Structures are given as C-alpha cells and as structure tokens.
Amino acid sequence: MIDPRVASGLRDIPPSAMIPRERMLETLRKTFASFGFVPIETPHIERMEVLTGKGAGSDEVLRQIFEVTNKGGTPGELALRFDLTVPLARFVARHVDQLGTPFKRYAIGSVFRGERPAKGRFREFTQCDFDTVGTESVVADAETAQVIHDSLAAIGLDGFTLCLNNRKILDGLLDSFGVIDRKSAVLRALDKLGKIGREGVLSELTATESTGATLSDDHARALLDFVEQGKGSGETVLTMAEDRLSSHATAAEGIANLRQVLELLDAAGVPQNRVTIDLGLARGLDYYTGIVFETTVDGWERFGSISSGGRYDDLASLYIKRRLPGVGASIGLDRLIALMEEAKRLPTSATTVPVLVAQFPGVNPGTSVRLAARLRAAGIGAEVYPEPISIGKQMGYGSNRGHKLAVIVGPDEDANQVFNLRMLATRHEDKGLAWSTLEDSIRSALGILEQHEAHEPTPPGPTG
Structure with missing residues (x-):
C-alpha cells in the first residue's frame, strides 16, 4: 500500500482548523473591501523570467523557487509563484490601461517556497495581500498600516505591534558611510539581526567575500548602534535619526514620511501603543524603496512576522516603461493560525452550522x-x-x-x-x-x- 503521508513542509488541513480559517478569510476580505480594495487572481504558475527578473526577489527567495516542468516542456521555463506581489506587478503592467490608477487590489492564495520547514513555516502557504498601485502618496502608506491594524483587530487578535521604518533612512546612513553600492548585501545581513544577534550580523557585515557587504568594522558597529538605538516610540526615535542624519536629503525624506504616517494613523484612531518605529527593519526583498512594515504578536515574537510589506516604486519597471509606484502588505494566514493554535486561541469546531x-x-x-x-x-x-x-x-x-x-x-x-x-x-x-x-x-x-x-x-x- 502507498504511504498516505504528505511531503515534508506540506500539510492537510482538517475541518477543525479549516472552519476558523475560512472565517478569518471572510473577515479579511470584508476588511480589505471596506477600504476600497478589489479582488483579482493571478496564476499559480508564472514564467520563470517573470519571477526572477532583476529586483523581483532576493537571492535567498529566488533559490527557493519551485520549478515546474510538464512532459515535453522546456526546463527552467515555468515556476510556482513565491509571493503575490511580483505577479501583481506583471498583472498591472499588462492591464494598467484598462484598470486606471490608483489601482487598489487584494488577492488571497497559495504561494510556494522551498525553504526548510519549521513551526509556522511551510512550503505551501496562504498569503493575504492588498496593494495600492499608481501613487506615491503618504496617505496610501498610512492606509496600508491602518489596514494591517484593522484586519488583525477584526480577526480578534488582542496584543500585537506594528513596526515601521523607511528604507530611505538606512539608505542615507549607508550613503554617509560611502557604501550605498553595497546596500542590498548590508540590508539582507541586517534583516537577520533578530535571528543571529549583533555579533552574527557584525560578522556578516565585515565579511570580505561571503556576503558582499564588506563594511569596515567602525562602519558596521556604527550601523548596528544606530539601529539598536532606533527602536521605540515614534517621536523619540525620529528625533534621534534627525540629529544623526539631518544633512542628508534622502534620509530626511524617510523621516518626514514616517512622521506623517504616524500622524495619519493617529487621525484614523489606531492606538499609539500598537505602533513603533524600528530603524533596523529592512525587509529582505530588494524591491522595497520606502516605508516598510512588520507585525509581531506580543509575547510570541518567536513566530516571526505575521504581516509585512512596504513601498516598491520601481518593481513594475521590470515589465513596463511606465513608472507605477506601489505600496502594500501581506498577512501570513498560516503562521497566524499556527500561533493561535499554540496559544489555544483558535476556536475549535468541526461544523459550519449551529x-x-x-x-x-x-x-x-x-x-x-x-x-x-x-x-x-x-x-x-x-x-x-x-x-x-x-x-x-x-x-x-x-x-x-x-x-x-x-x-x-x-x-x-x-x-x-x-x-x-x-x-x-x-x-x-x-x-x-x-x-x-x-x-x-x-x-x-x-x-x-x-x-x-x-x-x-x-x-x-x-x-x-
């Protein structure tokens, strides 16, 4: 007989988990729609060149792509999508004349990554994305953060923290060091701070060949000092960043953006104690250019981020000459459910009717x-x-x-x-x-x- 187990990193979902999952999805759809986002769907399978174009994803993500080859097909031609943002950029580039801008979309579906399975991490998982394309407005940046907050609150999550940063602040700091050309490698190393600690990141930042960062020891320590001091309530952190980078125009833009976002979130009624600034937040993907978001559940940070995203003003340029700036975020449903199961907060029921x-x-x-x-x-x-x-x-x-x-x-x-x-x-x-x-x-x-x-x-x- 054939062993009925599933492949590593994949799983069956029984009714007891699927029922609350479907209710969460319904809540998310309603929340996204209440802000004016409309649904789209893109194929699970994309052409490899769409997913691997320069800037579409970090080297780490690209190494995790699942290649798809049908009988008689061309090896390396097709692959399973690893997120919903790159397919969105392709979709908008193809249909922008019919869609018009700004275009606000949400999409919920499976994505696939060949990463090592771990608690809350799967090779196939569901992303719940929402994006606004065709505007550089700070209102769209702030609305993205508000949708993250309102979505998690609507699901019934009690304590969570929404972290904000702006890539331009780190760009300004690296430019002041004269190492802006090594930005991608530096930010990828910095993105590991919570996993491997200060000394581990310091080692990567000063490595001569393995990471490509190759900062001097003084610059690496100054960078880590800056990001470690840059965590906490908005105004305190932003004032510190201004004192350090007041003369750098790019950094000043990032600081001003975060200050406006905080003001707009306050106007929207988002509790101040749920929002924090983290100047070390980099996000590993290369395509982010401005504000970035990451959300963790208080007391359960070991599960990692349950929602993340940011601004990507150049991504669509892979597919179209027209400039189409965008901002968006994704809520990781499977990681959130795994967390709630362990916390014994996931409602258990094997029926859909009372x-x-x-x-x-x-x-x-x-x-x-x-x-x-x-x-x-x-x-x-x-x-x-x-x-x-x-x-x-x-x-x-x-x-x-x-x-x-x-x-x-x-x-x-x-x-x-x-x-x-x-x-x-x-x-x-x-x-x-x-x-x-x-x-x-x-x-x-x-x-x-x-x-x-x-x-x-x-x-x-x-x-x-």
Missing part, C-alpha cells in the same frame, strides 16, 4: 428535512442527521462536531406538530415547542448561548 436536526427512528424523514429547510431559509444553518439511529448517538455526534442545539421530533411530537430543543453543551431540553415558533425559539436559544460565551473567561492568548 443546529443539528435529529432523525428520530419511526418518524418520516420528511419532517426533519422540512424543519431544517425552514431554518436555512431564515438564515440559520442546520444539518440533518442522515440515519435514524439512536438519539443518544446522534446527540453525541452533535456534541463532538460542535453543534450548539439539537431539534428532536419523536412520533408523539410529530403527531402534535411540536419539537424538543436541546442545548448540547448542558443537555438542558425544552419540550413541546410549537413548530410555528421554530425560528424564534432557535434564535432566542442561540442568543442566550452567545451571551454566556461572551462572559466566559478568555483562555491564555497571544498576548501572554
């Missing part, structure tokens, strides 16, 4: 089907148990699946057109309710259960 309609032995199944149809017509999800087995087993099925209520109609109830309503968690049962009250009785019972659940103690969450 009501189980039992099929009582000896009662015409048409009765159960008719009552369930009435509930669905009233907007209340209902499942009919398919076989007239013992009621005890049917109730056990409902409890195990996560149904909240059970409608039971035995021979006597069928003759009198009444039903019994059982709360499966407590086994409390109201008997002899008239069929005419079915919808109202169910709504009332669900309301009582929702109030009870709202007052239950919250289990330890991602904040802790």
Whole structure:
C-alpha cells in the first residue's frame, strides 16, 4: 500500500482548523473591501523570467523557487509563484490601461517556497495581500498600516505591534558611510539581526567575500548602534535619526514620511501603543524603496512576522516603461493560525452550522428535512442527521462536531406538530415547542448561548 503521508513542509488541513480559517478569510476580505480594495487572481504558475527578473526577489527567495516542468516542456521555463506581489506587478503592467490608477487590489492564495520547514513555516502557504498601485502618496502608506491594524483587530487578535521604518533612512546612513553600492548585501545581513544577534550580523557585515557587504568594522558597529538605538516610540526615535542624519536629503525624506504616517494613523484612531518605529527593519526583498512594515504578536515574537510589506516604486519597471509606484502588505494566514493554535486561541469546531436536526427512528424523514429547510431559509444553518439511529448517538455526534442545539421530533411530537430543543453543551431540553415558533425559539436559544460565551473567561492568548 502507498504511504498516505504528505511531503515534508506540506500539510492537510482538517475541518477543525479549516472552519476558523475560512472565517478569518471572510473577515479579511470584508476588511480589505471596506477600504476600497478589489479582488483579482493571478496564476499559480508564472514564467520563470517573470519571477526572477532583476529586483523581483532576493537571492535567498529566488533559490527557493519551485520549478515546474510538464512532459515535453522546456526546463527552467515555468515556476510556482513565491509571493503575490511580483505577479501583481506583471498583472498591472499588462492591464494598467484598462484598470486606471490608483489601482487598489487584494488577492488571497497559495504561494510556494522551498525553504526548510519549521513551526509556522511551510512550503505551501496562504498569503493575504492588498496593494495600492499608481501613487506615491503618504496617505496610501498610512492606509496600508491602518489596514494591517484593522484586519488583525477584526480577526480578534488582542496584543500585537506594528513596526515601521523607511528604507530611505538606512539608505542615507549607508550613503554617509560611502557604501550605498553595497546596500542590498548590508540590508539582507541586517534583516537577520533578530535571528543571529549583533555579533552574527557584525560578522556578516565585515565579511570580505561571503556576503558582499564588506563594511569596515567602525562602519558596521556604527550601523548596528544606530539601529539598536532606533527602536521605540515614534517621536523619540525620529528625533534621534534627525540629529544623526539631518544633512542628508534622502534620509530626511524617510523621516518626514514616517512622521506623517504616524500622524495619519493617529487621525484614523489606531492606538499609539500598537505602533513603533524600528530603524533596523529592512525587509529582505530588494524591491522595497520606502516605508516598510512588520507585525509581531506580543509575547510570541518567536513566530516571526505575521504581516509585512512596504513601498516598491520601481518593481513594475521590470515589465513596463511606465513608472507605477506601489505600496502594500501581506498577512501570513498560516503562521497566524499556527500561533493561535499554540496559544489555544483558535476556536475549535468541526461544523459550519449551529443546529443539528435529529432523525428520530419511526418518524418520516420528511419532517426533519422540512424543519431544517425552514431554518436555512431564515438564515440559520442546520444539518440533518442522515440515519435514524439512536438519539443518544446522534446527540453525541452533535456534541463532538460542535453543534450548539439539537431539534428532536419523536412520533408523539410529530403527531402534535411540536419539537424538543436541546442545548448540547448542558443537555438542558425544552419540550413541546410549537413548530410555528421554530425560528424564534432557535434564535432566542442561540442568543442566550452567545451571551454566556461572551462572559466566559478568555483562555491564555497571544498576548501572554
């Protein structure tokens, strides 16, 4: 027999995880749409040259691309997409005349990377992207941060921190050192600070050949001092950056951008304690040119960023001569779900409906089907148990699946057109309710259960 296990780094998703996952996706779609973003879809398979063009991704990402070759196909011609941003740039370059600008899109779908599997890291995972293309406005930068915040809040995440930086500040610092030509290598090394620590990054920055950074020891230490001091509340950090780089025009642009973004987020009602500046935040991809974002869950930073992104003003130039600046971010759904599972904050249920309609032995199944149809017509999800087995087993099925209520109609109830309503968690049962009250009785019972659940103690969450 064939071993049914999945390949390393991939996984099956059972209903208990898929149901809350689908609810999160619905919440994200609603949040994105509420800001005016519209959905698009691009192929899972792209031409290799689209994904590997200069500036499309860092060397590390490009090494993780899954090549796709069909029988008789040309090796190296096709590959699975590794993110949704590069396909967006291609899409906009091809359709910009019909789309117009600014163009605001969201896309949710699988991406593929041949990286080493780890907790919260998979070879196939879902990204939830939103981008604004065709404007350099700081309003679009701030809105991107606001959408990240509002999306995570709508999902029900309590404690998280949205980190901001602007690549132009680091560009200015490197330019002042006279090493701007080594920017890509320096920023990739700096992006590892949280993983390998100061000494590890210092070693990479001063390496003579392996990384291409090749900074002097003094410059490397000055860079690390700058980024380590550049973490915290907005104005304090920005004032420090101004004092250090006041004469550099590019850095001044980045500082002014962050200051405006903070003001706009405050105007939008985003809590100040959820936003911080991190001047060491670089993001590993080469195509970012301005503001960058990264979001972690408080107390669960070891999972890494659950949302990231930034401004990329030159990416579409790979595919079109017209300049199409853009800004956007991605929410990593799978990493977020893995985190919530470990934190015991992921709702568990193996059903999508609150009501189980039992099929009582000896009662015409048409009765159960008719009552369930009435509930669905009233907007209340209902499942009919398919076989007239013992009621005890049917109730056990409902409890195990996560149904909240059970409608039971035995021979006597069928003759009198009444039903019994059982709360499966407590086994409390109201008997002899008239069929005419079915919808109202169910709504009332669900309301009582929702109030009870709202007052239950919250289990330890991602904040802790």
